[in-house]
Amino acid sequence: MNARLPAPSPAQPDWAAWRQHFASRAHRPLPAVDGDLPLAEADRAALADSLAVFQLGESGEGRIAHQIDRAQLAGIDGDYRAALKLFVAEEGRHARILGQMVRAAGGRLLSHSWTEGLFRHGRRLMGVRLKLLVLLTAEVIAVVFYGAIARATAGSNLGAALCQIIEDEDHHLAFHLDFFRTQTRSRPRQALFLAAWWAVGAAACAVVAWDHRRCLKALGLAPKALLQDCVAQLSRVSRGITAHPCAAQRALPLTASKWMTVSP
Numbered sequence: 001m002n003a004r005l006p007a008p009s010p011a012q013p014d015w016a017a018w019r020q021h022f023a024s025r026a027h028r029p030l031p032a033v034d035g036d037l038p039l040a041e042a043d044r045a046a047l048a049d050s051l052a053v054f055q056l057g058e059s060g061e062g063r064i065a066h067q068i069d070r071a072q073l074a075g076i077d078g079d080y081r082a083a084l085k086l087f088v089a090e091e092g093r094h095a096r097i098l099g100q101m102v103r104a105a106g107g108r109l110l111s112h113s114w115t116e117g118l119f120r121h122g123r124r125l126m127g128v129r130l131k132l133l134v135l136l137t138a139e140v141i142a143v144v145f146y147g148a149i150a151r152a153t154a155g156s157n158l159g160a161a162l163c164q165i166i167e168d169e170d171h172h173l174a175f176h177l178d179f180f181r182t183q184t185r186s187r188p189r190q191a192l193f194l195a196a197w198w199a200v201g202a203a204a205c206a207v208v209a210w211d212h213r214r215c216l217k218a219l220g221l222a223p224k225a226l227l228q229d230c231v232a233q234l235s236r237v238s239r240g241i242t243a244h245p246c247a248a249q250r251a252l253p254l255t256a257s258k259w260m261t262v263s264p
């Protein structure tokens with residue numbers, strides 16, 4: 001079912017392969033999710049509240065799909081623009097799956113949250129490149145936090161559905177990283193990217209850990225361990241930027257299999 005996963009190239013990412021990758025996954029049926037969770041009522045409510053915040057974040061990335069048509073950036077082409085639109089659609093699919101999860105866990109969907117507003121406001125203040133950097137940060141957060149929730153809900157079909165989302169997010173991370181490799185070909189540009197990456201990424205991870213502290217406590221997840229996971233993922237991206245493209249693929253192995261082992 002999956003198209004071949006594009007490999008980093010010293011010259012130019014294979015945007016046509018990314019387009020094919022996203023297109024090949026666009027029509028997957030939504031996974032089944034029910035409320036059968038190994039959690040007490042209060043813990044289930046805390047989980048539902050957190051999932052509702054993530055659901056809102058997953059549904060708020062549509063503008064970039066239009067802005068990219070007007071952006072004149074080195075290293076991108078029509079296939080990149082088409083792939084980015086398919087990526088946004090895949091995030092919309094995640095929002096629908098998370099919506100199912102929120103309802104299955106007995107929660108209610110949100111129309112706004114302060115963290116989602118912070119991310120949205122931040123994106124609107126920025127140019128396309130910085131917006132994509134915020135989206136790359138969101139991929140790190142998704143891989144870490146969805147992974148932790150998937151481990152805590154192992155054996156449920158909610159946990160299995162989260163594992164499917166994590167696999168997508170891992171591909172998103174590699175897709176955005178391919179883009180940023182095209183934008184950071186000189187050492188000064190790499191240094192600029194890394195400064196912005198660590199400032200935005202570290203702040204975002206800390207804010208999300210704080211915002212979801214009730215859920216983390218309910219699921220028995222230690223914020224310190226999650227933040228260590230965040231640092232590991234932020235470092236993984238840093239290595240992906242600074243490594244030679246041929247080594248970058250080794251620096252950025254897919255992590256989803258780590259989480260897939262916990263699902264039924």
Ligand SMILES: [Fe+2]
Nearest residue numbers: 058091094142
């Ligand atoms: Fe997502």
Ligand SMILES: [Fe+2]
Nearest residue numbers: 091139169172
């Ligand atoms: Fe994503």
